[in-house]
Amino acid sequence: MNKEDQVMIGFRELYNKLVWLNKDKMEDSLKGYKPSEVHCIEYIEKNVDSNVTKLAESFYMTRGAISKLTKKLIKKGLIENYQKSDNKKEIYFRLTEQGKVIYKIHEDLHKEFQERDKAVFEQVTEGQFDSMLSFVDQYNRHLDAEIKKQGIHMKSE
Structure with missing residues (x-):
């Protein structure tokens, strides 16, 4: 498995674990919403x-x-x-x-x-935070460009 796959799988695992870990408390505290x-x-x-x-x-x-x-x-x-x-x-x-x-x-x-x-x-060191934030920003900009390129217009729907 290459590093790109490891990063993407890692993000998904982190997200899924956070949702799972927080879910019961969120649902109990915000019942009906x-x-x-x-x-x-x-x-x-x-x-x-x-x-x-x-x-x-x-x-x-x-x-x-x-x-x-x-x-x-x-x-x-x-x-x-x-x-x-x-x-x-x-x-x-x-x-x-x-x-x-x-x-x-x-x-x-x-x-x-x-x-x-x-x-x-x-x-986490400042340098590590800066690297992570830089990556997230770069990936976000890439996805924004892909959305625009594919003509997905959320604004006008």
């Missing part, structure tokens, strides 16, 4: 003036799928929409108090998981 709903809540809290287009781009989903998701979140009382006085056409989202509670639970879980894994990251 799907991962896509929780991540949408997280995005809206962290990004001012979130709208359907920005959410679709961020999640690599169609605008139609995001519209369905946000309607569910509004119905559950987790987000609300608003418009700016200078732009009555565009609809934006923000969290309700109930949405902020879900966001806080999710953030606290992430902090707990970070604390659990801290021992590993404390051993």
Whole structure:
């Protein structure tokens, strides 16, 4: 097996183990909420003036799928929409108090998981971090170019 295969298999294994390890605690703490709903809540809290287009781009989903998701979140009382006085056409989202509670639970879980894994990251040198970040950035740019080359337009769907 070459190093490229080892890296890709390693990434998949890491991701799958993280999901598996965190799954029960996430599901117990966020009962009744799907991962896509929780991540949408997280995005809206962290990004001012979130709208359907920005959410679709961020999640690599169609605008139609995001519209369905946000309607569910509004119905559950987790987000609300608003418009700016200078732009009555565009609809934006923000969290309700109930949405902020879900966001806080999710953030606290992430902090707990970070604390659990801290021992590993404390051993990583600046140079190692820089190399990993450089690789991730380079691979992301490559995939962005491939998406563009294949004509996959998430923004317009």
